[in-house]
Amino acid sequence: MKKVTAAGRNVEEAVQSGLQELQLTKDQVEITVVQEEYKGFLGIFGKKNAIVELKEKKNSVQEAKAYLEEIINTIAGPSEIVTEENKKTVCFHIKGEKAALLIGKRGQTLNALETLTQLVLNRGSGQYRQAVVDAENYRLKRREILDQLANRLAKQVSKTKKDVHLEPMPSGERKIIHDALAKHPNIKTFSTGEGRYRHLVISHKDSRKPKSG
Structure with missing residues (x-):
C-alpha cells in the first residue's frame, strides 16, 4: 500500500502534489491533514506550507492478487x-511456463487456490464478490467436459429413470451441470450432502424424491 507526505502553499495544492507522486486519483486515497497552511504575520513572518499525508485506500482485488x-x-x-x-x-x-502445475487432478489445486483467494478478496469488504482462479484456460475446458457429462448422464437417466449421483465437486461446477440441464424436459437436478461431500444428483422428473436445493 503506497503512502506519501506532500507539502504545498495550501491543502489542495499539497494534495495534488501527493496525487501526482502516487499516480492515483483523489477517490483512491485517504487524506490526512498534518498541518494547515499559515500565511504568517503580515503574510511574511512565520509563513508555513500545508502538509498532508496521502495513503492508498485498501484495494481488496490487489490484496487478493498479491496473496x-x-x-x-x-x-x-x-x-x-x-x-x-x-x-x-x-x-x-x-x-506462466509452469502454470499447468497449479491445476492438479480435476482442478483440485486450482479450486483450493480459488477458495483461499476468495477469503482474502472478501476479507473486511462490504461487498461480496466471487473469485475465479484460472490457469491454462482450464475453466473453459472443464465447462465443456461438464456440459458433455451432463448431457450424457441425462440421456442415461431418461432411459433408466434411475438417479445418478455424481462425485463431490465445488458449487461452481455443480451450477454448470444444473444450468446445462435446467430446461431438459425429463430431468431435474439437485445437490445433497454437506461440506466436501456435497454432490449433485441427476434425477428423472417422474421420481418423487424431494429436491434439496
Whole structure:
C-alpha cells in the first residue's frame, strides 16, 4: 500500500502534489491533514506550507492478487496474473511456463487456490464478490467436459429413470451441470450432502424424491 507526505502553499495544492507522486486519483486515497497552511504575520513572518499525508485506500482485488501471486510463485515459479472484474466476480488468470502445475487432478489445486483467494478478496469488504482462479484456460475446458457429462448422464437417466449421483465437486461446477440441464424436459437436478461431500444428483422428473436445493 503506497503512502506519501506532500507539502504545498495550501491543502489542495499539497494534495495534488501527493496525487501526482502516487499516480492515483483523489477517490483512491485517504487524506490526512498534518498541518494547515499559515500565511504568517503580515503574510511574511512565520509563513508555513500545508502538509498532508496521502495513503492508498485498501484495494481488496490487489490484496487478493498479491496473496495469490505469493503462493503460485512458490509452486510454479514467476508467473503473471491478469485480473478481470465486474460487480459480482473477479477472475484471476494465471500465465506462466509452469502454470499447468497449479491445476492438479480435476482442478483440485486450482479450486483450493480459488477458495483461499476468495477469503482474502472478501476479507473486511462490504461487498461480496466471487473469485475465479484460472490457469491454462482450464475453466473453459472443464465447462465443456461438464456440459458433455451432463448431457450424457441425462440421456442415461431418461432411459433408466434411475438417479445418478455424481462425485463431490465445488458449487461452481455443480451450477454448470444444473444450468446445462435446467430446461431438459425429463430431468431435474439437485445437490445433497454437506461440506466436501456435497454432490449433485441427476434425477428423472417422474421420481418423487424431494429436491434439496
